[in-house]
Amino acid sequence: MIxxxxxxxxxxxxxxxxxxxxxxxxxxxxxxxxxxRYAMDLAATLKAAGFTFTFAGFGPPPNERQRAEAEAxxxxxxxxxxxxxxxxxxxxxxxxxxxxGQLVDxxxxxxxxxxxxxQAAGLELGxxxxxxxxxxxxxxxxxxxxxxxxxxxxxxxxxxxxGFEAADMVVAPSQAHxxxxxxxxxxxxxxxVVYNGSDAVTVDTGRDDYVFAAGRWWDDGKNGGVLDAxxxxxxxxxxxxxxxxxxxxxxxxxxxxxxxxxxxxxxxxARMRRAGIFVSPSVYEPFGLAPLExxxxxxxxxxxxxxxxxxxxxGVALFADKHDAKAFAEAINSLARxxxxxxxxxxxxxxxxxxxxxxxxxxAMQQAYESLxxxxxxxxx
Numbered sequence: 157m158i159x160x161x162x163x164x165x166x167x168x169x170x171x172x173x174x175x176x177x178x179x180x181x182x183x184x185x186x187x188x189x190x191x192x193r194y195a196m197d198l199a200a201t202l203k204a205a206g207f208t209f210t211f212a213g214f215g216p217p218p219n220e221r222q223r224a225e226a227e228a229x230x231x232x233x234x235x236x237x238x239x240x241x242x243x244x245x246x247x248x249x250x251x252x253x254x255x256x257g258q259l260v261d262x263x264x265x266x267x268x269x270x271x272x273x274x275q276a277a278g279l280e281l282g283x284x285x286x287x288x289x290x291x292x293x294x295x296x297x298x299x300x301x302x303x304x305x306x307x308x309x310x311x312x313x314x315x316x317x318x319g320f321e322a323a324d325m326v327v328a329p330s331q332a333h334x335x336x337x338x339x340x341x342x343x344x345x346x347x348x349v350v351y352n353g354s355d356a357v358t359v360d361t362g363r364d365d366y367v368f369a370a371g372r373w374w375d376d377g378k379n380g381g382v383l384d385a386x387x388x389x390x391x392x393x394x395x396x397x398x399x400x401x402x403x404x405x406x407x408x409x410x411x412x413x414x415x416x417x418x419x420x421x422x423x424x425x426a427r428m429r430r431a432g433i434f435v436s437p438s439v440y441e442p443f444g445l446a447p448l449e450x451x452x453x454x455x456x457x458x459x460x461x462x463x464x465x466x467x468x469x470x471g472v473a474l475f476a477d478k479h480d481a482k483a484f485a486e487a488i489n490s491l492a493r494x495x496x497x498x499x500x501x502x503x504x505x506x507x508x509x510x511x512x513x514x515x516x517x518x519x520a521m522q523q524a525y526e527s528l529x530x531x532x533x534x535x536x537x
Contacts, residue, residue: 353517
């Protein structure tokens with residue numbers, strides 16, 4: 157970390173940031189998806205680097221377990237505004253920049269980290285703004301439906317574009333997703349790629365004969381229907397953890413797999429460590445934390461053949477056509493019959509997971525933060 161006896165000024169906004177006090181970051185979060193895990197892990201890592209956090213929550217409030225976890229890392233302020241992908245119209249988001257701006261002023265924030273690009277639209281702050289595109293409706297429709305967004309959702313594309321243009325830095329969690337953003341929005345330039353991380357590396361104490369999957373199954377991007385259909389053809393039972401009712405009213409019926417409902421992260425990890433095979437059938441995955449956690453646990457993986465998964469896991473997993481339930485069942489059954497192949501793939505996946513640690517993610521995000529807080533010095537680091 158760079159040290160200096162004087163305050164450093166942001167070239168973008170002219171704000172002075174003293175390196176002799178903790179840098180205060182306002183990070184937006186939600187309690188219904190992978191952003192929660194990302195935010196908690198990143199905050200826990202960066203506290204040791206001298207950052208403090210205020211979490212600004214949007215959408216459905218967290219449960220008691222989630223709130224306690226967040227409060228261990230910083231202040232939690234839940235705001236009365238929806239997430240863009242659950243909002244009925246643009247007008248329902250009109251208060252978002254005002255709410256964020258008030259928190260920036262009240263909490264003496266040094267940097268704003270937004271986990272929805274649309275939240276940057278209309279922001280006029282005296283501090284740098286970084287936005288991470290974990291996913292968005294435009295790239296979701298392109299990957300899942302093969303179409304542009306419906307006409308009545310064009311306002312979401314417009315808000316995202318305004319947010320990308322307003323941000324001082326755009327971060328994507330994979331090269332594949334950065335490419336999708338450029339294809340969808342055109343004028344983004346080159347988003348900075350920072351891979352997500354996990355430290356879910358565990359000692360293999362033995363595995364059981366079942367297949368495990370975790371996701372938001374109400375989301376068609378997670379492709380739960382194909383996995384459920386495959387479960388009718390697999391020799392081992394398929395166990396699916398995660399909600400099948402979404403906050404936007406979406407629902408996924410699960411008929412053939414064993415559905416556990418929504419579990420806490422510790423319970424998911426416990427079942428993942430015991431599973432003989434992990435599977436992710438996603439058709440849209442900007443990164444995919446569940447496969448990383450499965451790889452860290454040493455699980456043999458069957459993944460959908462999509463660019464993100466090829467980028468991250470090519471050579472250490474089996475791949476199946478994302479639309480073909482029979483192909484998933486055949487890949488699962490081939491591993492179920494071959495314990496040595498499962499062992500080899502699990503060991504290779506665990507080694508690959510070592511590239512994507514929380515420490516590596518933290519270092520990359522610290523560099524991103526500091527390039528905004530002290531751009532002149534970051535170039536000499």
